[in-house]
Amino acid sequence: MTGTLAERWRAARPKPAGVHLDSGACSRQGFAAIDAAAQHARHEAEVGGYVALEAAAPVLDAGRAAVAALTGLAPTDVIFTTGANHALDLLLASWDGDRSVACLVGEYGPNLALMAANGFRVSPLPVDEHGRLDIDAAAEVLARERPGLVHLTPLGSHRGLAQPLRPLAEVCRDLGLPLVVDAAQALGHLDCTVAPHAIYSSSRKWLAGPRGVGVLALHPDFAAMLRPRFPPSEPSAPLTVLQQLAHGESNAAARVGFSVAIGEHLATGDEDVRARLAEVGRLTREVMADVAGWRVVEPVDEPTAITTLVPTDGADPHRVRAWLIDERRIVTTACDARRAPHELTVPVLRLSPHVDVTPDELELTAAALSDAATG
Template sequence: MPPGHLDAAGCNVPSDRVLDAVVGHLRREREVGGYGAVADLGTARSALAALVGAHARDVAFLESGTAAMAALLGGWRLAPGSRVGHTRAEYGSTLMLLRRLAAERGVRPVEVPVDGDSRVDLDALREVLAGGLDLLTVPHIASHRGVVQPAREIGRLCREAGVPLVLDVCQSLGHVDTGGIGAAAYVGTSRKWLAGPRGVGFLITPGLAGPDREPDRLGRVMDAAAPSLGGHFWVGGQPSPLTGAARYESAEASMAARSGLGVAVLEHRALGPAALHARLAELGVTARRLLDGAGGWRAGEPLGEPSAVVTLRPPPGADPVAAVEEAGARAAAASLLVGTVPVARAPLDLAAPVLRVSPAPGACEESLHALARILAGRPLSA
């Protein structure tokens, strides 16, 4: 881990083994041709699926989490008037997709109530579900706020109501426990907490009925979806979608990056997910307690929140755009890499940009102390 790297929520640092896997596959493509160098992704699919209690056949690889969400929602057969639930903490690109579906198909977005920390209000969700939803999408941890949503409770309420849940795990898979939720679909990415390469996203669809499953209500809804990225074969002169998650997978992509993600997931499993989750929660709490109040900056989530996504609001009276940009620049000058989150990342929930600090498990805590001194305007040697 490079010293001072505090931006795992933006783009984490792949290990040497992951890098070797990517380069090795590229070399193999040069030797035998791109289509001759077949990547064996079966083990990677199984390891990835196991993180959410699914099967290898439920995993489709795409180019990013955004591409995976677009493939899923864009291909879901939602009738005019269908009600799709979301929270104000929804990721900006997903909101744009929902608004496009509203404009083109007559889908009706429904905002689910949350509390002051943008955490889903479970009692209010129960009422919304009782009023009728056709689909609910929730980011397990948002890009702009390190609050961990009560995903197991949300999943249980959705199953009881017969409403498919799409869980965005871009900021949570590899970061917090994602087992036992029972979502119909999970959308994720390689480059964050799994520490894989850029350019790989994935879709896991345990709620999609396969040829050897009894198709329940969720399965029938998802099997009715029309694939948007080309998972077809031809039957009787007509295109027919592949079964399972394969219908969503893009065939022309960076197989080297997908191979690297496979190695990253296996490394994550070998290191012990529970231990990694505990370490990240510890780092997040440590970071908030060190940084909250430094130079007037305030944490954007409860200090004890068990996540390593730490957001900081600028001091009162400061121009928020200038303050965030300046803080990021001062950190960079001290060889500390942090993130900045613009309002467009969560337009319903962010009134101003925030500074984001997200240490990976191998981060040095001295980097957090150094950042606290920078935000407080103190010398780094203090």
């Protein structure tokens, strides 16, 4: 297929019914992923779910290999989950060490809730005035306090600020501290090939897979430190940690669709996609910089495609989001304080276009935001 990366990406999926600026919540799936999931569901009806699952093993293995390529771990280190929250809960519930965790002040709210539910004491990592991790200060804090786990979300849900993942991975490696990475917004968006102790993600965001599926990848040394609660591993039928964590019912069709989607991502070129997303973010911020009633949070050259708009004249992002959908068919995200309860103080509007967004669509959105103030 010829054309630019953006043109090829758009041609590979159904035509949008408007302007989609919501990939940070859920990207648009491609024809190949949709068809693969549907074909697997049909095969289940023809031969039975377990027979169909066995037949899908090569596709699922390829999906694990693709995840491994994006994380720096091995295909045998990867299991599928139902999503990022499920993956983190599995990991935290199985952790057999000290239940303390160091993370960013702006940590994702549901992650904090899972940490609390699993009995973890949370301490903040030092950040600069923008909320970006201060590596030197963090190294000192981690060396002194030595938490059981270090948790980093390299790209948050409420703000498009890229955190220094690779430097922190090096610090944790030098200190012998386990690093857990929430890559729900980062996988396929930022470079995550740091081979952390654990990394997890969802499928539906920048990798443009189906909803209801995610991944968890564990370094073997870290996996050996986990004690899954279920199912029990018996001497007569021993199960590995990964087998225990992966146990249970699954939506195999969604996993097949995800495997195809992440394969498409690699075929397109991870570096090329990341470069284009950085370009998209810069263009979005430039266009939105002059919209009255809103302030762009991120630096214009931040290498992410997430742009956060803070209302300056009292606009309600939730009402604006609904108006944009109803009146202009523009899909965005309204984020409230629950996204980052220790950092986000007012609701914000998030724009998260993918590689196929056009300048005309961004100009249309800017005009719509201006109209929303009087609509």
